[in-house]
Amino acid sequence: MPELPEVEAVRRQLEPVMVGARITRVELRRPDLRAPFPRRFAQRMQGATTLALTRRAKYLVASLSSGDSLVMHLGMSGSFRVPHASDAGDAHDHVVFHLSSGVEVVFNDPRRFGFMDLVRTARVDRHPSLIGLGPEPLSAAFDAAALARACAGKRTSLKVALLDQQVVAGLGNIYAVEALHIAGLSPLRRASTIATPGGVPREAAGRLAAAIKQVLDEAIDRQTSAPYRSDRFRVYDRAREPCRRPRCPGVIRRRTQAGRSSFYCPVCQR
DNA sequence: ATTGAGACCTGTCGGC
DNA sequence: TGCCGACAGGTCTCAA
DSSP, X not given: OOSHHHHHHHXXXXXXXXXXXXXXXXXXXXXXXXXXXXXXXXXXXXXOBEEEEEEETTEEEEEETTSEEEEEEOTTTOEEEOOOTTOOOOTTEEEEEEETTXXXXXXXXXXXXXXXXXXXXXXXXXXXXXXXXXXXXXXXXXXXXXXXXXHTTOOSBHHHHHHOTTTSSSOOHHHHHHHHHHHTOOTTSBGGGGBOTTSOBOHHHHHHHHHHHHHHHHHHHHHHHOOOOTTOOSSTTOTTSBOOSTTOOOBOEEEEETTEEEEEOTTTOO
16 A cells, blocks of 8 residues: 555644554554564553654654654555454454554555654664655655666666665655656666766656656545545556547556566557 | 575465 | 466575
């Protein structure tokens, strides 16, 4: 489920519930997710108040009054919910945060590709999962120049480059493919072609950077207004269907790149 | 240094 | 109905 827009939606949903509330108890239903929980994970959070809930790329970070920060990732199938009294629970509810407000926050993750770690807040920026991340795509730091610099000299495809979290942090398979369609760029094209050999942006870099911002902005907006729409994607999962660009006669193709499915229009994406 | 392939897990869907 | 393979929105590790 989660790329940057979905993680941001989770953050907005949890923020009013968690921030300001004290964690009375943390219940671990199993010893690990993708990795084992750190030593004394639950005990270290007990009694602490959540001061802030922020997002970096696809990671959520809860900073606690104890001086620790909880770093979380949803993997492929992770989700949070605030159960009501009638909630029956689920076999994949792995972590339950009991809050002083009486509310519970439950982390559910069938595939267990998610993870949680607890580190000193002063060192959270140096967390191994966060340290290598590239620019936030919606920040001013991410523009044509930054994208071109990151792609210059790259021999991989544009699509694979966009999935590289060092190039831009937070894009996943769906929005990478969507942004390329908006920009009219083929996912198969060599990443280095959007920059000069010196790393100066060509025109395509500007289009792509703008398309990335657009597709993420739209998706974040949609999370709050109309999360479920059958036509929410331009190309993703639309193989053999007509291209949605006005007057484009193309038909969407599917191809595997680096083990992930790409979808693109061979007519209007070059 | 980059890059691709495989691994990690469970669930769902389409075809037979 | 059941079984089987293919696939799923992510990231890490390992070997070329």
